[in-house]
Amino acid sequence: MDNALFVGLSRQMILRREMEIIANNIANMDTAGFKVESMMQKTDPSEPAVTLGGPRPVKFVAPDGVARDFGQGALLKTGGELDMSIEGKGFFQVQTPQGARFTRDGRFTTDPTGRLVTQAGAPVLDASGGEITVDMEKGQVSIGADGTMSQGDEQVGKVGMFAFANPGALEKAGDNLFRNASNLSAEPSVDAKLRQGFLENSNVKPVLEITRMVEVSRAYEQTAKMMDSEAELARRTVERLGRVQ
Known part of the structure; x- marks a missing residue:
């Protein structure tokens, strides 16, 4: 040849x-x-x-x-109490058996113990890297633009939103997740806003x-x-x- x-x-x-x-x-x-x-x-x-x-x-x-x-995908209103989307730059952080992962997929739910989890069952982490637990029997969950979760007058957690100076540090990890493949650290996103009852469409x-x-x-x-x-x-x-x- x-x-x-x-x-x-x-x-x-x-x-x-x-x-x-x-x-x-x-x-x-x-x-x-x-x-x-x-x-x-x-x-x-x-x-x-x-x-x-x-x-x-x-x-x-x-x-x-x-x-x-x-780039930002269009936001679709679902009305789901635990459906969330990020408006702006940032990612949700979840914990998997392989370590921390990042995603823009906000189709969250709760597991039998009340933990806020992804569709695959990975716990969603708060701003400090801890798990979030919600007792759905305490009433409706409201989520502020900064990720603060409340039930009535009680604050039950704060969904973390994290950003990278260089998004190229992220690699696909399956299940619509990304892993940090660099030595860069995820920093709290200061510009992102959380929208409850919305999901971000693909771009x-x-x-x-x-x-x-x-x-x-x-x-x-x-x-x-x-x-x-x-x-x-x-x-x-x-x-x-x-x-x-």
Whole structure:
């Protein structure tokens, strides 16, 4: 296989990964707090497979990580007493068996012991990193813009909202959660406001994602045609050399 086919193959591998990311975006367009992702690429200079007066080095296509747009999604009113959304920059912090995780998904409920938890059962943490317990028999829960939870005149907790100076420090950890993959510390978010009875929609734009999907599909087909042309050219060249000999 010559250099052109190697380069084409590297391009197809990137396009396939990009298609997977786009498909994941579309699949999560209705997932609360989901953040749209896109593929980043770079050139990877490498020594050519065969040197026939061609360029040195040959530049292959290589992945360069996944970009994530943490922009605000639209807020959807649900009226749920424990449904919460963050307006502005910030994340809820939850505790999992693997450690602290962060999310924008505010579909919270209570477990049998009264702890405020995610849909997966992970405890939601307060501003100081502790668990929040609510006795639903004490009456309706009201939540202020700063995260303060009250039942009547009694304050029962304060939902923590945390921010990072560089959101790029966060990596996906499954279940719509992120983990801190850096040495940066999560700081209390001073600008974020909590909205009770609302959920944040994903910031996926379906029309844009479908357009990207069509573009990636066409690019894949064009790369395949280029590789077929190169293979046909090589075949004809071998045939002609055989006639000369």
